Amino acid sequence: MTLKTLTAASAAQLDKDLMSESMGFSIDQLMELAGLSVASAVYKVHPPSLGTTILLACGPGNNGGDGLVAARHLYHFGYAPRVFYPKPTNQPIFGGLVKQLKALDIPFVDTDGFEAALGEADLVVDALFGFSFKPPVRKPFDTVIQQIIDSKKEVLSVDVPSCWHVEEGPPKQGDLGSQFKPSYLISLTAPKPCVEHFKGQRHFVGGRFLGKKFAEGYGLDVPEYKGVEQIAELQVGARVEKL
Template sequence: MALKTLGAKAAAALDKELMSTGAFSIDQLMELAGLSVSQVVYRVHPIHKGHRVLVACGPGNNGGDGLVAARHLRQYGYQPTVYYPRRSKNDLYQRLAKQLEDLDVPFVEDFPEALKSTDHIVDALFGFSFSGEVREPFPAVIKALEETNLPVTSVDAPSSWNIEDGPPKTGLGSSFHPEYLISLTAPKPLVKYFKGRHFVGGRFVAPSIAKKYDFDIPEYQGIDQIVEVSPADEKL
């Protein structure tokens, strides 16, 4: 079964629908998304491989998912560090940051420096709504992600990639290929350019909404919030 993808406009419309007819709050969706991200890290990088995780958070919802993931990782026993240079003044994001501070999760200012003392990276900078240029202070972060030998898990989209067209053809981000990707709710068209291990998370979508947006809900097992997608399912 080839997995159907959801373009940027459809993904935005689906988010709105989940929060209107679906009756979810943004807090709930972010919590479930971040929980899914944390489960991917636990799956691909168990604690015995190294407990230090650097979570890079952008200013939007993708960054919020990263903040939630960092909290869950801390509760699992990892030692997350958070890079969050453009903090949102939105109440939800401030509460998520406060929850991390209460758990003594450090926030760092220098991403390339923080890379020197971590074992795994979560890229939660930009999601499906990203377009245009990478603005400061993020170009140095994308460059560091391109150059690192550490494993990277990207949330919904490898940051700097175009949702439809994948990595930039040249320049910044063109050689950024994370090892792991978690698609939230449904895969985006860029997955056809992704060569690593791919997971889907989003165990909250009602069948009626999935039918309306013409995508399939994967078969989640047990208490898992994630499903690994085999390369055979990627024939999009």
């Protein structure tokens, strides 16, 4: 099996094309579908019977927005999500997502309380940085990432494991994040080249909005989603092809 992967530039262009006048998607729609797929992946690898406390670490960009959406869906799936979102983005869509979570009494964790919340978590969702991440990792995220690594908790990373380069994979040995090895990964729209370095247990793709004709324009295959599933499982360790 060969995974067709999108570079950062191609992924950014694909999002732009989806939101063009001819395609008609909005960032709200794409984020909602992406976040739903993240929540679906959590349910697949860690159903509520295994523990309901899910800690979602959300960054300031769209990757963090996907995490905020996922938190709402997880609440309705029967989980007890907790959200770490230390650098809120000053845009209406993000403000709306935060209001939705607070209306459900979903607790927010600050930097000082992160380590304690981490200790109580049954699973961590890493939605800190996406495919546009560029080092260095700034505070408080440097400390948070190291705490996640040290905790040895199972982690589901969203699109790209935090600290990883979208194309080259984890940082070099000794640098922050070089030991960040999530158990699960959900790629959004399509895998990114860094999946070549992912050695975790399960890998999914989500974001069910590509039509066959549109996907072919990028050289992509539409994943084989089954029925109402929002995610499709991919082979860990498959050969990677960059598009």
